[in-house]
Amino acid sequence: MIPAVKTTAPPAVADEPGAAAPVAAAPVAAASAPAVPVAGRVVLGMACTIHESQALRAHLLEKAAHPGPYEIDGGGVEQIDTAGVQLLVAFALDCLERNIPYTWKARSAALEEAIRVLGVAPLLESPGVSSFVPGGAA
Amino acid sequence: MTLDLAQFHDTFFEESFEALDQMEAALLKLSAGAVDSELINTIFRVAHSIKGGSATFGFGDVAAFTHTLETLLDELRAGKRQVSPPLVDVLLRSSDLMRDMLDATKHKRALDKERVKALHGEIEAFLKSAAAKSVAAPAAATAAQALSGTSERTGWRIHFVPGSKLLRNGNDPLRILRELQTLGPCVIRVDARYVPPLADLDAEECRLAWNAELSGDIHEDQVRAVFDWVEGECELLLERFGAAAAAAPAPVAAPAVAPAPPAAAVPTAIPAAIAPAASTAAEASRATNAGEGGSIRVSIEKIDELLNSVGELVITQSVLSQLAAPLEGAEELRSALGQLERHMRALQESVMRVRMLPISFVFNRFPRLVRDLGQRLGKKIELTMIGDQTELDKTVLEKIGDPLVHLVRNSIDHGIESPEARVAAGKSAHGTIELNAYHKGGNVVVEVKDDGGGLKRDKILAKARERGLVGPDEELSEERIYNLIFAPGFSTADVVSDVSGRGVGMDVVKRNINELGGHVQIHSTPGKGSMVRIRLPLTLAILDGQLARVGNEVYVVPIVSIVETMQVRKELVNSIASKGEVFRLRDEYLPIVRLYDLFGIQPDHTELLDGLMMIVEADGKRVGLFVDELMSQQQVVIKSLETNFRPVTGLAGATMLGDGRVALILDIPGVITRFQTKESRRESAQRAA
Numbered sequence: 049m050i051p052a053v054k055t056t057a058p059p060a061v062a063d064e065p066g067a068a069a070p071v072a073a074a075p076v077a078a079a080s081a082p083a084v085p086v087a088g089r090v091v092l093g094m095a096c097t098i099h100e101s102q103a104l105r106a107h108l109l110e111k112a113a114h115p116g117p118y119e120i121d122g123g124g125v126e127q128i129d130t131a132g133v134q135l136l137v138a139f140a141l142d143c144l145e146r147n148i149p150y151t152w153k154a155r156s157a158a159l160e161e162a163i164r165v166l167g168v169a170p171l172l173e174s175p176g177v178s179s180f181v182p183g184g185a186a
Numbered sequence: 187m188t189l190d191l192a193q194f195h196d197t198f199f200e201e202s203f204e205a206l207d208q209m210e211a212a213l214l215k216l217s218a219g220a221v222d223s224e225l226i227n228t229i230f231r232v233a234h235s236i237k238g239g240s241a242t243f244g245f246g247d248v249a250a251f252t253h254t255l256e257t258l259l260d261e262l263r264a265g266k267r268q269v270s271p272p273l274v275d276v277l278l279r280s281s282d283l284m285r286d287m288l289d290a291t292k293h294k295r296a297l298d299k300e301r302v303k304a305l306h307g308e309i310e311a312f313l314k315s316a317a318a319k320s321v322a323a324p325a326a327a328t329a330a331q332a333l334s335g336t337s338e339r340t341g342w343r344i345h346f347v348p349g350s351k352l353l354r355n356g357n358d359p360l361r362i363l364r365e366l367q368t369l370g371p372c373v374i375r376v377d378a379r380y381v382p383p384l385a386d387l388d389a390e391e392c393r394l395a396w397n398a399e400l401s402g403d404i405h406e407d408q409v410r411a412v413f414d415w416v417e418g419e420c421e422l423l424l425e426r427f428g429a430a431a432a433a434a435p436a437p438v439a440a441p442a443v444a445p446a447p448p449a450a451a452v453p454t455a456i457p458a459a460i461a462p463a464a465s466t467a468a469e470a471s472r473a474t475n476a477g478e479g480g481s482i483r484v485s486i487e488k489i490d491e492l493l494n495s496v497g498e499l500v501i502t503q504s505v506l507s508q509l510a511a512p513l514e515g516a517e518e519l520r521s522a523l524g525q526l527e528r529h530m531r532a533l534q535e536s537v538m539r540v541r542m543l544p545i546s547f548v549f550n551r552f553p554r555l556v557r558d559l560g561q562r563l564g565k566k567i568e569l570t571m572i573g574d575q576t577e578l579d580k581t582v583l584e585k586i587g588d589p590l591v592h593l594v595r596n597s598i599d600h601g602i603e604s605p606e607a608r609v610a611a612g613k614s615a616h617g618t619i620e621l622n623a624y625h626k627g628g629n630v631v632v633e634v635k636d637d638g639g640g641l642k643r644d645k646i647l648a649k650a651r652e653r654g655l656v657g658p659d660e661e662l663s664e665e666r667i668y669n670l671i672f673a674p675g676f677s678t679a680d681v682v683s684d685v686s687g688r689g690v691g692m693d694v695v696k697r698n699i700n701e702l703g704g705h706v707q708i709h710s711t712p713g714k715g716s717m718v719r720i721r722l723p724l725t726l727a728i729l730d731g732q733l734a735r736v737g738n739e740v741y742v743v744p745i746v747s748i749v750e751t752m753q754v755r756k757e758l759v760n761s762i763a764s765k766g767e768v769f770r771l772r773d774e775y776l777p778i779v780r781l782y783d784l785f786g787i788q789p790d791h792t793e794l795l796d797g798l799m800m801i802v803e804a805d806g807k808r809v810g811l812f813v814d815e816l817m818s819q820q821q822v823v824i825k826s827l828e829t830n831f832r833p834v835t836g837l838a839g840a841t842m843l844g845d846g847r848v849a850l851i852l853d854i855p856g857v858i859t860r861f862q863t864k865e866s867r868r869e870s871a872q873r874a875a
Contacts, residue, residue: 098390101389104389105387108384112384129360138381162360167376
């Protein structure tokens with residue numbers, strides 16, 4: 049099932065990598081994915097909460113219009129809640145369904161903690177790409 | 187999206203105040219020595235919920251204070267600290283402070299920071315005290331042991347399916363699961379099977395669910411407390427595992443937690459038709475759960491609007507019945523109108539019941555009052571409350587609180603003797619105060635009884651004579667003597683020393699109760715105690731009335747006030763200098779109140795034999811109310827004069843009759859007051875002439 053793609057650029061999401069300063073960015077995994085063009089780079093903004101969820105969803109849909117692979121940069125995320133994480137899960141599941149690989153460029157401490165607490169780490173690992181961080185929850 | 191959390195503030199405050207009542211009740215049970223984990227969990231849960239809510243809504247001061255309090259309660263809950271009177275005192279004062287802080291926050295008033303700081307310091311001093319260190323095996327160690335496999339693991343399997351609107355309502359599973367993990371080692375697995383493709387996902391709806399395995403010797407209440415804020419908004423199943431599960435059946439039958447599917451096996455390709463169906467089923471289940479024994483909060487204004495509309499319908503139905511009555515050959519119409527009347531009555535009663543609340547809402551404040559005041563006065567007092575589930579109208583309930591507090595205070599302060607005096611009098615050192623509520627007829631009766639020294643009849647009578655309230659030779663019944671304490675300014679400590687204060691403010695008590703359409707009686711036995719009995723109407727919206735006509739006017743006389751009705755023969759009537767026109771009824775003389783004279787209207791009859799005398803009673807006083815004729819009895823919907831016109835002494839309100847006429851409802855205590863005032867003026871005028 050391929051989602052319909054929209055291309056609205058969300059204000060709450062950084063336009064380019066590095067626009068939001070990474071917060072305690074974790075090391076990037078040695079991914080075997082090919083080099084990612086700019087169009088495939090997903091940069092998460094500082095806040096990824098329910099308040100920004102419409103914008104984040106639009107941004108992810110816009111990126112999903114690109115054939116991939118994708119590179120997700122969550123190094124700048126300072127605030128995230130379940131709504132934000134759920135959008136990432138939906139994006140990841142879409143990738144899985146479309147068999148498109150993605151890699152994580154960075155994950156901030158806040159994002160890492162949310163992923164751990166919500167137990168979604170296994171869902172955010174692209175098949176065929178080595179683990180970004182040890183999977184599983186606490 | 188802007189989520190306006192302010193819309194939830196009122197509910198939060200309301201629920202927090204109710205929760206603090208529960209906390210106080212539990213603390214008072216603790217202070218009585220009944221230490222049990224359920225009580226401690228209740229107390230903890232309240233603090234925990236208030237902390238969580240305050241933090242969510244940005245009430246930082248409340249959240250910070252409650253957080254410290256919660257730490258202390260956590261030690262108590264974990265068995266690290268013993269319950270002691272000083273600890274209970276601090277906790278009670280903390281509950282008072284939390285109430286005041288919330289109240290100040292609600293009304294946007296400044297907090298008493300000094301008080302907060304002082305109590306905060308006391309709690310921290312408790313936390314630093316040695317008592318906490320005398321504890322074996324910290325919880326963390328126990329949990330670690332459980333995980334290490336040295337003993338059989340015990341804990342909870344938790345299945346948590348948030349409702350789709352949970353996120354929109356300001357709740358966040360991330361916060362909830364984070365908190366769950368503070369209880370012990372916890373393995374959390376997400377269930378993403380209902381997450382639709384990104385394009386179909388409503389970003390503000392929660393489609394994730396979780397299964398968790400929480401290890402450790404954790405009480406069910408602790409786990410449930412984590413989910414307090416989403417109760418009714420999620421599906422929550424708890425299943426105990428390990429030794430504890432074997433020892434006791436799981437409190438909630440729940441399916442075993444299935445291991446989370448590996449990422450590659452996540453069923454993302456669930457057909458669209460299935461996912462929504464499954465989701466709908468889950469929501470239906472949640473809706474059913476919420477409906478079972480659930481409740482909704484509805485503002486009192488909405489209930490009153492509904493009640494008012496029903497009242498109007500009752501009047502319309504009454505008009506229709508009256509119009510149909512003379513119609514010939516309209517049996518079917520009359521039959522249908524009879525049916526309509528029955529349904530209207532049922533509807534009205536149903537709506538009335540919505541406004542009813544148990545009197546426990548008022549009674550619940552008394553354990554604390556008795557404890558605190560008893561301690562302060564060095565008296566040992568046991569409080570018994572009977573019938574606290576007796577229901578009465580919310581408005582009546584709100585107005586009865588202060589008079590009852592006054593009566594109970596009086597019982598503690600002046601009724602119950604000191605332990606030494608009681609023992610010397612051959613009584614138990616422990617005094618008792620009993621609060622009793624029950625329905626009787628169309629009324630609620632509330633009794634405040636104590637086994638103290640009782641009222642001193644002779645002293646009251648002497649004082650009343652001294653003040654001219656009772657004539658030098660006038661003989662009064664016991665009841666009327668005791669009723670003297672309700673006279674304004676009657677009782678002072680210097681006069682009736684051993685019952686000092688019994689009358690201070692008692693006039694206010696009586697006035698408040700009369701304003702509610704209720705009555706107060708007092709009974710007392712010297713040396714054995716006193717009882718104040720309050721009779722209140724169940725509701726202030728509807729009245730059982732007797733219609734009485736005077737000239738062209740129709741008045742409604744509350745049936746509860748009517749003693750009997752009779753025709754008065756001329757030979758029974760006398761004129762007494764100090765009391766005006768009276769008539770003899772068996773052994774007593776009753777003043778005659780000519781209603782036409784009182785309200786200045788033209789009657790059909792002025793001769794007593796031509797009309798009817800209704801004997802009415804209020805506050806222990808009886809008078810004869812002279813009217814032209816009696817009409818039917820009926821339930822009337824009370825419309826406030828105060829709201830629609832202005833207060834008038836002697837009138838409790840107005841109503842609309844079936845024929846469309848407006849009838850005034852008599853307030854019998856007011857009628858007597860108005861009559862006495864008029865008589866006094868007449869006498870003064872005569873004397874002056």
